[in-house]
Amino acid sequence: MIPEIGHFALILALLFSIAQAIFPLWGAQKNHAGLVSLARPLVIGNFILVSISLGCLVWAFYTNDFSVSYVANNSNSLLPWYFKISAVWGAHEGSLLLWIWILSLWSIGVALFSRQLDDEDVARVIAVMGFIAVGFLAFILITSNPFERTFPHFPVDGHDLNPLLQDFGLIIHPPMLYMGYVGFSVAFAFAIAALISGKLDATWARWTRPWTLAAWGFLTCGIALGSWWAYYELGWGGWWFWDPVENASFMPWLAGTALIHSLAVTEKRNSFKSWTLLLAITAFSLSLLGTFLVRSGILVSVHAFASDPERGLFILVYLLIVIGGALTLYAARASKMESSHRFTLFSREVLLFINNILLIVALVVVLLGTLLPLVHKEIGLGSISIGEPFFNQIFAYLFVPFALVLGIAPLVRWKQDKLPRNKSKLFIALGLATLFALTCYFIYAIDHIWTLLGVSLAVWIVVLTLFEIMQNGNLRKLPLSHWGMVMGHVGFAFLIAGISLTQFGSVEKDVRMAVGDKVDLGRYIFSLDSVDSVAGPNYSSYMATVSVKHDTALFKLFAEKRFYQVQSSVMTEAGIDPGFTRDLYVALGEQMSDGSWAVRVYVKPFVRWIWLGAIFMCFAAILCIADRRYKSVLSLRKAKTSTDGLTKAV
């Protein structure tokens, strides 16, 4: 009965979404206040219905209702309760439902927190979001119903959740990622609303910024969690594999990063309007594209969901309508968005634009690298595969100018500036960066050119960021969003330093170890103390105890090899000793015929800094959103109605 309620609520939600897509927009265009005022109740109704639906699915999982085929395929009565809940989004149907629920969450957020905006504008935004929801609800109801029953012969027990996904990382990684993906729909809806109404002023940009920042923060967090999960769960010792699905999440991130910077220009300088709109459309389009790539099985990936051309075709048609429609509207209307503002060649605008271009180039590289195998095959040149070396090399080259400009831009004034004004600061930063690189080279004997370049670029950014803070005078008066920028940039410095140090400084050894054997790696001595059989709730495992000696310190690592009975698959749980300057990493391999074990040990310097950088960036987004000026939009709008044209002066 419960699953049927969930299904029914979903059908009602579709009807609500259709109404939400049509009436508010109609009302806004025809100046019909009654229809416009329908927007908020419809959004709230939609949210309640989708929540009921999701709740029903969660309940079906929690109570082991194996008559629901989605539950039977992805859960098992032995599964701990928290994995039963997270199994809801462990496969295609349920994760799609989560996607829709998050969309309704963002919609209700827009509806509740935008009372200061004109009702017509909000109505347009909500209508666009309703339109997006219609497509996804139709998709889930027609091709991927999570409530389908297995009557009359339902299984006694479930097929279990994929063991790879039975992990804390999975509980939060997809929701975070979807919050990011779907969050860009708000910026998208704002962009479409602006194109429809032809109104795009500083208020629009100021209003779009916190939503975009929130989505970007969630996406950053989601990607970082995914990377962290891959690091300790897959047992390959890496943190990024340029897998098509990773790329699918990275592309919206790049577009989103460009967007939050371009929005700053649009808000403060009333410029880059058409570019900002295009980025807002692009960021969400890439989120949708990611969904298409993952769900259609068009690309070969580790992450692939069950692929099905029917589903793929559905999403493709949907993409054509949403993205194609948005870009057509853009082509038709964007020329009306005039950017009145002028600036000279050396100004913050231009520097931000350069970084925007670099981000877009990076985006195109990822897009090409992901799609080229497909295109290559379809034009009859045979299958090819594009991997890490291609991406790593190009990104290494793109990082350098990007980091250089990132350091300078915040110091440079809007509109026009002269290079000599900041010359001394730039020289000091350059000097310190060089000094640091030389220290690394001579004292720590780091001799890899990219590592040295990476750490010196990080120093460059940090030093220039410090200069930028100091030149502002009274630090207490600095708005929170300014601290957000500082934090984001410092986070990026951590990220580059982490990547360059761990990429070229990691040492690893694959060894055969019997109990009692020792192996040296750098200044660390690893010894295998014991290998014991352990029984988990739904798996059995071998747990190796490895003790590590470093100077006088002695600590233990536990690496596991788990065997999950129901799906008869083997999983590696790496033993990791995390540290600020290095991670020690032990993964247990196969047992040899003589009873010894294949063991892989790593020392990964500064690998934590990569995620630390991402955490900084997430906090940066929070700081920016918390800024007071986003709460003062009300007064701005009031001022606008009393004296027209004041907004231009802001």
Next chain:
Amino acid sequence: MKKLRLLIPIVTFLFVCIFFYRGLFSDPRDIKNASLDREFPAFALADLMTPDLKRTESELMGKVTLVNVWGTWCITCRVELPFLTQLKQQENMRIVGVYYDNAVDAAFGPVDVNKTRLEVRQMLGQLGDPFLYNVYDEKRDLSLDLGITGAPESFLVNKQGKIVWHRRGDINVRLWQEELKPLFEKLKAE
């Protein structure tokens, strides 16, 4: 002119969509292989780990054998290795590897075979070693004869040395249960 520039995004997008549409209906794994239903091509290649040992196609006779073309550089092969190992242990399947070295290209200069061996040993130690032995297809002659388009690719060879089944992409539980297992049992009984 400015109007035209604004058309670039939509035109690019539509162009990409054409490929998406075509890509949907062609399974990246499903291309018919020309070697199917023929004798396994003749070869005489060195064993990857013991180069003095020459391997030939005659060793494939007498027992149903899965020939797996792979390389350490191939991500999907990583995913596939543990399952192949399971097949070897549980089904007693004879699996022979054909090692396809990605670095072999005139442009990259001579190949460091020792480095390859080290990588192979590490990867098999980590993920499981399903192979009875590995043939080192240094000049890619065998891969060419087999019509390989990428890695991993697998061929099931019957007792008479004829290729009866081919798979482009990974071998997984579902494929094993639906396709490979029935065929394997049938060939074994022959």
